[in-house]
Amino acid sequence: MAYIVFDDDRIDIEPGQTVLSALLDQGHYIPHSCRSGICQTCLMQATDGEVPAAAQAGLKNTLVSQGYFLACCCKPETPLHVITAPDKNIRHAVNVISHDLLNAHVLRLRLERPDNFDYHPGQFLTVWKEDTVGRSYSLASVPGIDNYLELHIRRMPNGKVSNWLHDDIDVDDVLHVQAATGNCFYTPDAPEQKMILAGTGTGLSPIIGIVRDALQQQHRGEIHLVHGAMKTDDLYLHQTLQDLDQRHNQFFYHTNVLHADEDHPLYDAMSLDQKLLHIGEDLTDCRIFLCGDPNLVNSLKKTMFMAGASMKNIYADPFIAAYD
């Protein structure tokens, strides 16, 4: 039977069991969040033995070469010696530059950008609370334009990290963040391509980053941003986006407000998927970004695919909740 060695403990691994679940079963606390290979909060390092390739999928080469792997995806078949990832290699201490509300529930947090902190707008970083609880937040800032990192954080009822960031963190406090990752971002290989980006709630954060990045990189095709919200009050950065729409011929800002305040001019009788299909017309060569609520993102992905979008042109960023 395969086993792992951790803290001088030898722990047997059942076939198909992950390193994360084996360690948790033995009472070792290993930080983790999504348990599905997305957030990278469960990063550990192997000091001896062979790491299965699946446990390193999506990691930067620099991490792979140092033996880092994702504990939630690691099902070893041979003995493996593992340690918790030494923090200094992967976490940065950064100052909070600004802390203000964009609407009643959404906090905009600007953080100092550490040297060598490379990222693409739309990727996400991990914010750590007390070393052990990590949550992913998407980047709305753009490296060539902003010298800070910008995050939009929605207050979740009873949420550990979101409430802490809203209530207990303020300007000049120090936060610990872990490098950016994720593959939902702009690449300048098809500057004429039509782009449709839809985000619900704080799904707007990665999408604003991607749009500003595309504009900065001189994207010439039409760019349609759709912000989906339950109520008008859930929209944010409305004026900023309207201004952007005015300034750039190729950029179009749309809202999709579902709930029945029909008196309000922004109320939309169309559902979000109808709206996207309406904007899209011909999706064959359209690049699509979908961010926010996981159920909605997955169902939109299918709708857009069935309507003719190519799977390789659909970038999805479901904000899946943490299981810790």
Place this chain on the structure above:
Amino acid sequence: MSSLYERIGGQGAVDAAVDIFYRKVLADERISDYFDGVDMEEQINKQKGFLTMAFGGPNEYTGKSMRDGHAHLVERGLNDSHVDAVIENLGATLQELGVAAADIQEVADIANSVRDDVLSR
């Protein structure tokens, strides 16, 4: 003489066919339930494996792996009618891509050759 895989267009044809094929399969009520996985990307990659094999391309699948790979579907009632439906969708996909009728027949023959393994017989 070029091989079937080369005539159809190799890896490029697999990439072109996979979206069309997967879209047809998801729209086909006879079989869509089997394919409606949570992770569409992963499903697309698996369908690429299927297409490469059916196009006579390089693949590592054996009768045993076809058996193991579909056993959980056989438990859910997979039978000849589903295999027929898959082959039909495959044919329609290739027709849309302008593949010659004789080549489409050859593809169907390859798919048929593993029918018994797919159905655990």
